Amino acid sequence: MNKDNKGFPYEPEKSEKLFEEAGYTYKKDAKGKDGKTNEVSEKCYLVDKNGKTLSLVFLARSGQSYSETVAMDYINHWKAVGVDVSLFKNKLTDFNTWADLVKSSGKTEDNQTWDISIGGWSLSSEPSQQDLFSAKAPFNLGHFTSPELTSLLDDIDSQKSLDKEYRAKAFQKYQAYIQDTAFVTPLDFSIDWTPVNKRVVGWTQAYDATDLWAKLGVSNDKPDQGK
Structure with missing residues (x-):
């Protein structure tokens, strides 16, 4: 892990400065997509230079x-913080429809699109990120790519990365x-627990253990009932 990366602390008060740097201002009479006047209790909605x-x-x-x-x-x-966000088609989306949308261009037959979504995945023992975020990755649900990202991903899986120390630095x-870039923001992760009685010997969850069943016993x- 790169200890210099501290993640994203929850600091909503900084959003106003970032929005201003991006050219947005707060206006109480901002009109949303529905043409109605949008107002919130603490901040009004953000508008660009064209209103x-x-x-x-x-x-x-x-x-x-x-959900x-x-x-x-x-x-x-x-x-x-002033961002007008609505649900896609004003409702939650079933999994099959969601999967079709995030894997495609994101447009429906009536030309509706989405901007933000939340996905999840599980990983194998191989930490390569190619299947997640490369240009042709099946799980690159945000469809983000760049030459720099491609270079970083390729470096992680390069011949040089057969050296563990080199690969660790490539990951950092x-x-x-x-x-x-924050093209994806991690929200949470899960931990799997496997209770094992004290009488069990030879048990391991090490990814490189290929002879677990040959060494497993009691x-x-x-x-053991414990005390």
């Missing part, structure tokens, strides 16, 4: 009992690039 509201579409998935609650929480946080450069007839 157009900064309006984004959030492609949020359904599927869990809390809508989480989606609306994100929308309210964006609203608090890659992490710094993601931190700087030291007692009955499970």
Whole structure:
């Protein structure tokens, strides 16, 4: 891990400065896509130099009992800093439709598009990032690419990276690039727990263990009940 990258601290108060640097200003009479006057309690919506509201579409998935609650929480946080965000087609999207949209150009038959979405994936023992963020990666759901990103990804999987120390440094450069460009923002990760009784011997979850079942056994007839 690149210890110089501290992640993204939650500092919404800095957003106003960043928006101003990008050419946006706050206006109480900003008009959104629906043509209505948009106002919020603490900040009004952001507009560009032409008076157009900064309006984004959030492609949020359904599927869990809390899906809508989480989606609306994100929308309210964006609203608090002046960004007008609405759900894609004003509702949550089922997984199959979501998958079709993020893997395609993002447009539907009626030409609707999305700007923000949340995805997830699991990883194997090989940490290569090519399947996630390369130009032709099946899981590059944001469809972002650049010559620099391609170079960094190729370096991670290069012949030189057969040396573990070299590959670690290549990953650190890659992490710094993601931190700087923020084309994807990590939100959370999960940890899998595997309870193993004390009588079990030879158990390991090491990725390079190829003979686990040959060495696995028990030291007692009955499970250790603990104290």
